[in-house]
Ligand code: C2E
Ligand code: MG
């Protein structure tokens with residue numbers, strides 16, 4: 001049974017998606033009719049032999065057309081038809097009566113009760129298919145008229161309200177977020193007053209086309225789930241348009257839609273040889289946080305739009321002041337990050353990895369640093385998630401790999417044969433082009449593959465673990481080593497841990513912080529080290545700040561440590577100095593000559 005609410009059939013192209021209900025006390029009749037219709041391409045059926053149940057089923061699932069027998073025990077077709085026509089929700093549903101009776105009295109009575117059409121039993125397949133099609137097409141045409149705005153052809157208030165109701169129902173059921181955007185044209189009254197209503201209508205038509213186009217193009221990477229009718233545009237009245245986004249991952253997805261709408265109006269409209277600049281004010285309300293009911297959301301989205309107008313128009317505003325502030329903060333940061341990436345303003349720092357047994361530097365992790373001229377130092381904890389959410393991590397991450405490889409070649413040329421560790425985030429990994437990117441970074445820099453370690457977080461690896469094994473093997477086949485970062489913060493399955501082709505496991509700093517006093521963490525760390533060694537993995541502890549932590553780790557057989565105790569992440573030239581001092585890589589020059597000031 002089709003249990004999810006469905007879209008109205010207002011297009012002739014989708015008639016075969018109709019939900020066809022068949023009520024007949026003879027199972028064989030139902031089977032035959034259904035088989036004929038299936039042959040014709042119909043796929044959605046709702047059937048019952050019990051006419052007393054039929055009305056409830058209809059009210060719940062709202063079929064597009066009803067095929068019904070007349071003579072049935074329990075409730076006759078006459079009674080059922082009368083009930084259907086009396087119910088405001090079912091009143092206009094097409095009903096085709098199947099009957100063996102051929103007398104004109106019966107026909108007349110059925111027509112009086114409001115049947116749409118007849119079909120004589122035994123049913124002829126081509127006649128059945130034709131009548132169903134006609135009934136549906138006529139209903140679609142009526143609905144098109146009743147549910148669409150004559151001027152723009154967009155869904156009207158009525159259809160919008162229906163959609164809103166079932167979208168919220170679905171969102172509630174599946175625990176999803178939805179967004180409602182109300183769009184008003186800025187100073188539309190002025191346009192009507194100065195150019196006349198006819199021109200005003202033309203403006204509305206052109207604007208509706210622009211908006212529809214922008215929504216169509218606004219890509220799904222913005223966190224909008226890809227599915228039919230995920231984003232729909234309606235015109236409610238005058239210059240008031242509404243966009244319903246059925247499913248969003250976060251508030252940002254809604255503001256991205258709003259921005260694409262504002263953006264699309266930047267080009268002037270051309271009307272009767274004149275160029276006209278129109279701007280929009282957009283209000284945004286989110287389900288469920290801004291209202292559980294459609295009516296609340298409608299009130300709130302209206303207030304949000306008024307707020308956008310008050311803020312000077314040509315902008316958007318969330319209903320919640322807090323969401324609004326956060327959204328604009330984030331937008332500011334996103335714009336700055338985009339610019340910083342374009343201008344190469346981010347820099348790679350290097351944090352040494354130290355062998356617990358010898359105290360020697362045995363490698364370094366490349367960590368991004370962003371020092372913004374006005375905003376100051378922005379932590380990776382802030383800009384990396386932003387880069388991931390906006391897709392900026394892709395160009396950024398690729399450059400990180402390239403530049404880290406180049407840096408490691410410099411160490412090598414100076415006689416320090418040390419691997420560099422590079423963090424890769426989930427979006428980069430999921431794209432599937434990691435092997436290619438790594439290969440080209442190795443080729444471009446001339447770095448030996450063995451001197452590159454790729455760090456992937458535990459949660460990334462465990463999410464869809466089975467599928468990741470293959471990708472990991474492909475990457476490993478290039479000769480690079482793989483490391484599981486932030487171990488302990490996700491939920492690892494030991495069986496996968498064994499199957500992943502890993503070289504190293506990095507214990508997350510949250511477990512190291514209170515060592516050795518915190519007996520719980522001490523026990524965990526001890527066990528993790530033992531397990532990793534049992535699996536033949538190198539173990540590195542992150543965030544080591546005190547000699548006590550160091551001693552504990554050393555005692556328990558941890559191979560390497562990374563942390564402020566030894567050094568923070570430092571600029572490349574400082575790291576070069578450190579290498580020179582600590583392990584005598586003398587040919588590395590200091591203070592940014594060969595070890596370069598170059599970004600990354
Ligand atoms: P991570 O990969 O787990 O990096 C280790 C983090 O611990 C670094 O934070 C480092 O500065 C910090 N750390 C190291 N030793 C200590 C210590 O003794 N005490 C304390 N309290 N912290 C220590 P950072 O640089 O802020 O980076 C945070 C996260 O941002 C990284 O965690 C990594 O997940 C991500 N990240 C940094 N650079 C990149 C990058 O180039 N690409 C990607 N995808 N992610 C990056
Ligand atoms: Mg890391």
Ligand code: MG
Pocket residue numbers: 485486506508509542
């Ligand atoms: Mg880590």
